[in-house]
Amino acid sequence: MARYVGARVAQAVPVLFLVTVLVFSIIHLTPGDPAYVLLGPNAMPDQVRALRAELGLDRPLPVQYAVWLGHVVRGDLGRSYLNGFPVIGLIDRAWPVTLSLTIGALLVALGLAFPLSLLAVRFRRTWVDHATVTFVSVAYATPTFWIGILLIFALSLRLRWFPPSGYVPLVQNPAQGLRLLVMPSIALGCGVGAVLTRFLRATILETLAQEYVRTARAKGVAEPAVLYRHAARNALIPVVTVLGLQFGTFMGGAVLTEAIFGLPGVGRLLWNSVLARDYAVVQAMVLATTVAFVLINIATDLCYGLLDPRIRYG
Amino acid sequence: MVSSTPASATGSPARAGLRGSLVLRIWRRPRGAIGLVLTGVLVVSVLCAPALAPHGPLVLAKDAILVPPSGTFPFGTDELGRDILSRVLYGGRISLFVAFVSVLLAAVTGVVIGLTGGYFGRWWDAVVMRLMDTVLAFPAIILAMGVVSLLGPSSTNAMIAVAIVSIPVFARLTRSGVLAEREREYVEAAHAIGASDLHTIFREILPNTLTPVMVQVSISMGYAVLLEAGLSFLGLGTQPPQPSWGAMLFQASSYLNQAPWYGFFPGLLLTALVLGLNLLSEALQEVLSRTV
Numbered sequence: 001m002a003r004y005v006g007a008r009v010a011q012a013v014p015v016l017f018l019v020t021v022l023v024f025s026i027i028h029l030t031p032g033d034p035a036y037v038l039l040g041p042n043a044m045p046d047q048v049r050a051l052r053a054e055l056g057l058d059r060p061l062p063v064q065y066a067v068w069l070g071h072v073v074r075g076d077l078g079r080s081y082l083n084g085f086p087v088i089g090l091i092d093r094a095w096p097v098t099l100s101l102t103i104g105a106l107l108v109a110l111g112l113a114f115p116l117s118l119l120a121v122r123f124r125r126t127w128v129d130h131a132t133v134t135f136v137s138v139a140y141a142t143p144t145f146w147i148g149i150l151l152i153f154a155l156s157l158r159l160r161w162f163p164p165s166g167y168v169p170l171v172q173n174p175a176q177g178l179r180l181l182v183m184p185s186i187a188l189g190c191g192v193g194a195v196l197t198r199f200l201r202a203t204i205l206e207t208l209a210q211e212y213v214r215t216a217r218a219k220g221v222a223e224p225a226v227l228y229r230h231a232a233r234n235a236l237i238p239v240v241t242v243l244g245l246q247f248g249t250f251m252g253g254a255v256l257t258e259a260i261f262g263l264p265g266v267g268r269l270l271w272n273s274v275l276a277r278d279y280a281v282v283q284a285m286v287l288a289t290t291v292a293f294v295l296i297n298i299a300t301d302l303c304y305g306l307l308d309p310r311i312r313y314g
Numbered sequence: 315m316v317s318s319t320p321a322s323a324t325g326s327p328a329r330a331g332l333r334g335s336l337v338l339r340i341w342r343r344p345r346g347a348i349g350l351v352l353t354g355v356l357v358v359s360v361l362c363a364p365a366l367a368p369h370g371p372l373v374l375a376k377d378a379i380l381v382p383p384s385g386t387f388p389f390g391t392d393e394l395g396r397d398i399l400s401r402v403l404y405g406g407r408i409s410l411f412v413a414f415v416s417v418l419l420a421a422v423t424g425v426v427i428g429l430t431g432g433y434f435g436r437w438w439d440a441v442v443m444r445l446m447d448t449v450l451a452f453p454a455i456i457l458a459m460g461v462v463s464l465l466g467p468s469s470t471n472a473m474i475a476v477a478i479v480s481i482p483v484f485a486r487l488t489r490s491g492v493l494a495e496r497e498r499e500y501v502e503a504a505h506a507i508g509a510s511d512l513h514t515i516f517r518e519i520l521p522n523t524l525t526p527v528m529v530q531v532s533i534s535m536g537y538a539v540l541l542e543a544g545l546s547f548l549g550l551g552t553q554p555p556q557p558s559w560g561a562m563l564f565q566a567s568s569y570l571n572q573a574p575w576y577g578f579f580p581g582l583l584l585t586a587l588v589l590g591l592n593l594l595s596e597a598l599q600e601v602l603s604r605t606v
Contacts, residue, residue, distance in 0.1 A: 014444055014447075015444070015447050015448050015451050016451075018444060018445065018447075018448035019448055019451055019452070022448065023460075026460060026463075026464060137345075137589060137592065137593065138585070138589060140592065141536065141585050141588040141589035141592055142581075142585045142588075143540055143543055143544065143547075143563075143581070143584060143585065143588075144544075145543075145544070145547050145560075145563055145564075145567075146563060146577075146581035146584065146585060148567075149563060149566065149567050149570065149577045149581065150581070152567070152570055153570050153574050153577070157570055157571055164570075247453075248453035248454060249453075251453040251455075251456060252453050252454055252455030252456060252544070255455055255456070255459070255544075255548070256455075256544055256547060256548070259547070259548060259564075260567060270456065270459060271459070271548055273463075274459050274460075274462065274463040274548075274550065275549060275550075277463065279463070282459075282460065282463050285456075286452070286456055286457070286459075286460045289453060289456050290451055290452045290453065290456065290457075293451065293452070293453050294451050
């Protein structure tokens with residue numbers, strides 16, 4: 001197992017290195033000198049020169065990269081061009097929002113996928129199965145932001161069940177916080193739920209064709225028990241992988257979901273920084289989300305190796 | 315591209331006839347038929363936007379602001395009194411164009427990277443494939459947002475961003491195809507008769523690795539349409555006053571109370587197009603996996 005972990009982590013090192021190089025280049029590929037961007041169009045030449053020296057922009061690029069990486073590793077992601085706040089502080093405030101949204105969306109996705117896929121398999125080739133497959137195709141094709149708009153219109157403006165947008169920290173007011181998270185979680189969870197339903201349905205059908213299922217049937221095990229105890233359980237392992245792979249979808253979807261529902265999360269922070277051309281924050285946010293994505297992918301592979309010994313020894 | 319397959323070492327004379335029946339065989343599957351109808355109707359209607367649109371996409375009607383659907387304005391009007399039907403039709407052209415060009419760009423770039431990486435191997439392969447891994451390491455829309463923040467928001471830059479995000483999958487697909495084909499006898503034969511690397515790569519190997527690429531193009535199209543809409547929704551793609559489905563949906567979200575139809579139609583068409591493209595690509599995959 002240790003060798004497997006070591007190999008998987010070693011694989012990620014060159015990728016992470018290249019990610020940092022690419023992200024570092026963001027600031028240096030931007031049109032115009034960051035010092036000009038910071039000081040505005042009316043800056044004096046010596047002001048610019050002083051700021052360039054202060055930011056280290058007058059040093060050779062490899063040196064700048066090394067210095068920057070040194071800061072990043074120590075958790076210093078730089079300061080916002082706009083308001084001078086340390087980026088790490090901005091992320092610190094934003095990530096709990098995105099995390100609660102992601103957990104909500106995950107629950108929605110699992111809550112959709114398990115019952116739907118089991119129903120589809122149980123009533124294979126009936127209208128229930130066809131309806132599930134149709135629903136999955138439509139849900140997968142529907143953009144997050146349109147689901148969001150439809151939800152706000154139906155559940156908030158017409159039925160008045162939920163407030164249309166906003167955010168309250170769960171620790172501050174759990175009831176209101178949860179109410180505000182329901183619609184965003186549905187909007188973000190639908191697409192992943194669709195992917196998961198399709199995947200689970202196919203995997204369960206596949207396991208149903210296995211020898212051990214035939215043995216169970218031959219022993220006289222009732223059909224529902226065959227389905228739940230024998231087939232569905234073995235289909236669970238790959239779910240981990242699918243969910244891990246969908247993390248990127250969640251991150252991207254979070255940007256759009258947070259934009260519609262006014263959630264002050266990581267996605268919205270990135271969006272606002274891109275619109276405001278606050279490159280320091282954009283750079284830090286792209287780096288942070290990508291590193292998180294790479295780490296989640298490693299964790300997914302490791303989980304998979306842990307759950308299925310065939311992978312580790314393969 | 316497929317039709318130019320030379321009858322050289324690859325020799326599959328039935329190719330032309332097979333391609334004619336491909337559409338027919340897609341049509342015979344339920345998803346294929348729905349996909350063809352949805353995509354066909356939408357593509358034809360947005361391409362014929364100038365003929366079909368009752369008004370210009372930028373024409374303002376000062377006395378008709380946020381008017382509900384009616385005979386004059388079948389899909390209603392927006393906050394500036396512009397006809398939503400016309401804007402949806404013209405916006406669809408931009409969406410389709412951006413998606414199509416970006417997928418084409420990504421496919422060509424990815425295929426060239428995959429072909430050369432797989433064929434030449436060694437350091438070149440290592441460098442380009444690590445680069446592809448790196449691009450894949452970014453969550454797609456985050457990378458696209460990063461690219462647009464560098465280049466500035468516009469539909470051209472959104473196109474570049476969508477293309478960059480879509481390259482790695484083509485590179486990987488092609489490379490794995492090349493690795494399998496490289497060992498085949500016809501490649502050896504080409505070498506033996508003194509064919510250049512360039513000839514071997516593009517005339518011999520390429521045609522034999524194109525099938526999965528074709529399928530991937532169809533998969534990537536739906537994805538590209540969604541990504542472009544997402545970028546435009548965030549104000550990072552097509553810029554106003556040019557119409558785009560994503561930007562219209564963003565505008566509409568401020569008028570949900572007064573004008574629910576505003577956000578309904580662009581979203582419906584967007585979903586229908588993506589659904590159509592996805593069904594089409596699924597049917598294509600089914601059909602091709604039976605053939606090969």
